[in-house]
Amino acid sequence: MATSVEIGATSVTKKALMAVSGIVLTVYVVLHFAGNLLYFAGPEALDAYAALLHRNAALLWSARAVLFASFCVHVVVALDLYMRKQVARPISYGRYERAASSLGARTMIWTGLVLLGFVVYHVLHLTLGFAHPAYVPGRVYSNVSVAFASVVPTVIYVVSMIALGLHVSHGVLAMTQSLGLTLRRDRLRGLQRLSVILALIVALGLAAIPITALALSLTRGR
């Protein structure tokens, strides 16, 4: 109860915070996905794209600040709400079945925790270059190729992208209702499909990069 008082407000306000920060994170994931697709266009295209992003330091750091703030809000409010769940039902059911929840909805907190760990690892791995065997700033393509030449990081990334897909598939749907946006049933159905399709595209597209890099290094090594 103490934590909820600090953040204040009812669960509707907290869910609105989750939704707004979720929108920022979703937009970022889609942009990041679109940019990363340049991996398939070859080393020059990807490195040029990376250089473009770093050209305006002020813009880069303000984008990072917004992202970091959204990420913190999303994580802190999610944990606060999750802890309130136990408070709302202190004695759990002997038998309890979920008849309607999608896989994404059931696993939201767990995929969220996986993504929290992944984001920390990902930043250390490919942004800062710690936990990387041969990191050269600015040489994005070669950094990626070297990073995914081994199996363990590739597996971590692919599992995390499955978690991302599940998280987005429910998150995109839930954020619209948290903000009171989808009042019509037929539109809700469409949105449900849209969020699953978006999740599939983003997760498959992003997971394809480490898998391709691993496959390329394996064929080259042979």
Added chain:
Amino acid sequence: MRIALEVWRQRSPEEPGRFVRYETAEASPDMSLLELLDVVNEDLVRKGEEPIAFDSDCREGICGTCGFMVNGLAHGPLKGAAACQVYLRNFRDGETLFLEPFRAKAFPLIKDLVINRSALDRIIAAGGYVSVNTGNAPEANTSTIPKDFAEEAMDAAACIACGACIAACPNASAALFTGAKITHLGKLPQGQPERGRRALRMVRAAAAEGFGHCTFAGECETACPKSIPLQVITQMNRDYLAARLRGEGRAPTRHIEPGTPKRRR
């Protein structure tokens, strides 16, 4: 037909409860689940044991008095049906049914399958009303209502306050119930003056009762014996957030004492 029951028995809120197994060969496929409990209870009374306490009144799905978990599902396996509308033909022969009370912090257990749902009454009292003029009844059809709005209001008004939405919710959220009340009145012209304040007060009342948050998993809609749509939750969020953004109920009172000098000296 043979049906075995595993019923949650708890003499009082203070004492620990447990599942107790009851078997009966007297079950018929045409019996309702509540009638099976009646048969089991008659047997218990004959044996001089304490009968199973459970709530029921109309037994035709309109009053909202009955309700418990059947094999982990609120009101049992059927959509759009309260526990009293579930018949033994809806189960397999030889099946074991786990009957458990609705569980939430805001629903304190009284005995066996009986819980105290007055938290829902307090949510309604917080804002589930409209202001009307006293005096003569207004001319019929004075305020016209679009057909779609009337339908949506009616769908929401079907709520019988049984508590199944809360029981089925993984977070014990009262969002479907509160949303139904807010939508029911907020969609009609008579409900407009208090619309923002109603959303604020009912959502806050639900939070104060200790109900959880909504994750839009959809369990409540499936459990609801009146099949109230999830959109009522979206409506609740919209009305609540709109009222918050407008700063509803926060307008500062402005009082100027008559006789105060116009120019500061």
